[in-house]
Amino acid sequence: MLLIDQYAYHNRFSDIHAFDKVTFSLFMLLFSLFARDMKVSFTVFLISSIMILLARIPIKYYIKLLVLPITFILLGLIPLMVNFSLNAIPGSEIIFDISMGKLFIYVDMSSVRAAFQLFMVSIGSISCLYLLILTTPLVEILYLLKKWRISPLFIEMIAITYRFLFTLIETAAEIYHSQSSRLGYTSFRTGLTSLGYLTTALFLKSFQKAAKLHQAVESRGGYGEFIGSEREYSLSLLNLGVFMIVLLLLVLLFTF
Amino acid sequence: MTTPIITTNNLIYRYGDGTEALKGISLTLNQGKKIAILGNNGAGKSTFFLHLNGILKPLSGSITFKGERIQYTKKYLQALRQKVGIIFQNPDELLFSPTVFEDISYGPRNLGLTKDAIERLVHWAMKETGTLELQKKATHSLSIGQKKRVSIACVLSMDPELLILDEPTAGLDSYYAKKIINLLNQINRDGKTIVLSTHDINFAFEWADEIIILHDGKVLGNGGREEIFLQKDLFQKANLERPMILDLYQFLIDNDYFPTQKQIPRTKEDLLKLLSISTSRILKNGQ
Amino acid sequence: MTTPIITTNNLIYRYGDGTEALKGISLTLNQGKKIAILGNNGAGKSTFFLHLNGILKPLSGSITFKGERIQYTKKYLQALRQKVGIIFQNPDELLFSPTVFEDISYGPRNLGLTKDAIERLVHWAMKETGTLELQKKATHSLSIGQKKRVSIACVLSMDPELLILDEPTAGLDSYYAKKIINLLNQINRDGKTIVLSTHDINFAFEWADEIIILHDGKVLGNGGREEIFLQKDLFQKANLERPMILDLYQFLIDNDYFPTQKQIPRTKEDLLKLLSISTSRILKNGQ
């Protein structure tokens, strides 16, 4: 249903301890943000992509994911490149300009460069996020949060939400199919009212389900730890080695 | 005389996660018949149903409704869905309106009919399903048996030609199940084709004219009731039980209690009648 | 020798909306038995179950567990719920943890046992239910048949003395249903009492030692399997079908195919065996 979740459980790196994967990908992510350097970001992008492919995530799917945030990035980059000015055009290297009365609208080389840099940094960071989410089952992240002493109540809410996301998505899909079969969603008007019915039903069903699950919890000994176990951590020299090499490489790229 | 209402030709469907749910389904559903689809959980029954009114679009293959190939345009699908009604399995999840009347009138309202026409259809559907006196009730206050009947009314109210039901008797006790079966027979007598899926082999054996056996996304068997049920290996392959009545009947024939019948008995009562006749025959011979 | 594990005395329960779900239930559930509760939708089965581990408190009447009257204190209830495990019909309303292992170990962890003891119990429950290889899986990714087995494991892992199952075979095809039935028999052989509700009369007839018939919040019948099933009027009153095998058996006896048996046949196979014997008898007589 949610493909990312399925890949997270079934990839070649799913057995690597989450600590290694989280620290590695977050390190690369933060370093590329800190560096704001094209070379660094590009290298980060290459490393993450290679690892994602090594984890046996289909390349077609990975590319699909990479295209996903493109709308936002484009909507975010255009305003960065297009400038307005009331006076004469400042600076140099103008690529394009029009004037509307007193108002100048222009695109110059420095803002294009800035936009391109931001694009690279963003794509590099996004690939780090994908490396993390495509190889790490959510439960493993919860174990890690538990170890890091994040509020247990908070972790439990996340765990319950995670468990029932899928149930509710299924219910929503069933209702949606049933409504479509009965000619809902054929116009804006019926679409909106049908969605209203669906949302209301879904909300009520979540509450009924919560009441039932409360009975289940009571039947099984009351509210205890939802996440009880954790995964033993043993240092992997291979992982540490890879980490050190990447660290060295990025620092070198950044300083020279 | 059989005219097909729906024909599917080598339907293949794959879900987003890569599982191939339909692996080439070619079938003909005949007009006016009572058709039962058998198969284990995961055989592809529900996925197949969702193709019949165009909710799902096959990866390859085609579907023909009354001789015309289904097109996936908004307009065509709208007309198709009025004629092909699907009743999903879980009425608990599927009734989404606050009151019974609102739910039953949802479909007709979407058809863009006049208020009068809507009311006529809704009234007819409620009368047919015996839900008239429920119409003002809150949907969540209904019993499971009532919910099932209401969900049939919801689809019937669009006056479809073909009714598809996913496990219509699941979760019902035999009393309510019988009521649903009677209702389906009545709808069928009104001239509507009925296709349903069920885990209850005995019910399928008693009720259906035609049987389709799905297994692992493929058609294992498809044909008249007797023709299919007499093939023991089919049932073994599909991991399905055989109807109890049929097993007993065959045992009795094999042991010469009575000769092979033109009409295989469908129910316990049929079988007992046959036995009564043969008993008196044996007794006479004995005298 | 039968010792009661739970006795209920004139239980009355009314829901918030005023419907009286239990109208004076007095029953005895015997230790080590396989007990099936039959009754129509709405007869009060689920409500009755929720009383047995103190989730619901009766309006009046009392419940005795192993000779001791249930108290509704936190401490007492916690101890009781370890001994009386309930498995709800819908696994999505019972399984609430993100992975199978977390779910199965949830109960034992609540018992305050040592880590070793918890691990032993969880391992045993997984082995017993054949869910060992599922333990690392996300609960939401399981099939319905797997979910059913995991929900049994979740309750079994608390090592209860009494297991209560609401419609354990509902929604399952015959293949998975058989797996669950084998599992229940195995758990029963380990010395645990099993109570279940079912709509499948043929299954109850084949499986149970003792039968309870509920109807409209009251007990219509309660006793040994044969004793109950031979009372035709009981089934009529409760709107229930009678087991097919039993009907055939009685017909065959009434028509002198064979004499009344000490053991009423439970399955199709049993009945066919009886018929084979009688066939050869008739044939011999005929010669």
Added chain:
Amino acid sequence: MHIAEGFLPLKWVIIWWAIYLPFLFAGMKKIHKLVADAPEVKMMLGLSGAFVFVLSALKLPSVTGSSSHPTGTGLGTALFGPIVMSVLGFIVLLFQALLLAHGGLTTLGANGFSMAVAGPFVAYWIIQLGKRLGLSFRVSLFTGALLGDLATYSVTSFQLALAFPAATGGVAASFLKFSSIFLVTQLPLAISEAILTVIVMNLLFKY
């Protein structure tokens, strides 16, 4: 519209996390109290999180014919209140990042503030104000949901403007550019979502 991973400079990542965290803590404090009084609240909030997630993943029809996803801000606030929403919103954003690759982890602080704090509080205040002015519930709910969405988009524009001030005109000019783009693309959607919110609350009153 979530700010994508890697889009904000490190400085602003830290600042927005720092601004958002107090709201998250306040929300958790309230939830702790609710759960202490009634443990079943835990289950309900967990399922509510799942509900808001699914809501935000639904396809919302829009007058312009295009479709996109609702934020769930207005409805969530009407159902759970703004303080609880600051936590539920976080959980939803976290899952959007982890399971849908929508938004990001470093930008979660900024997105959390715009969607789980600014939107819900504005919606809440408007609904309260409407009540005080004696407006009908429908009108104040519609306005609240609409302005809640607009507040979210404005805060997002502001966050981007602060991070990327224009060469000429600085933050103000940049804000103008970002907000006009968001307004054009998101306004039809905000209207649809506000109508949806009213429909749902109407239906809920019928139950």
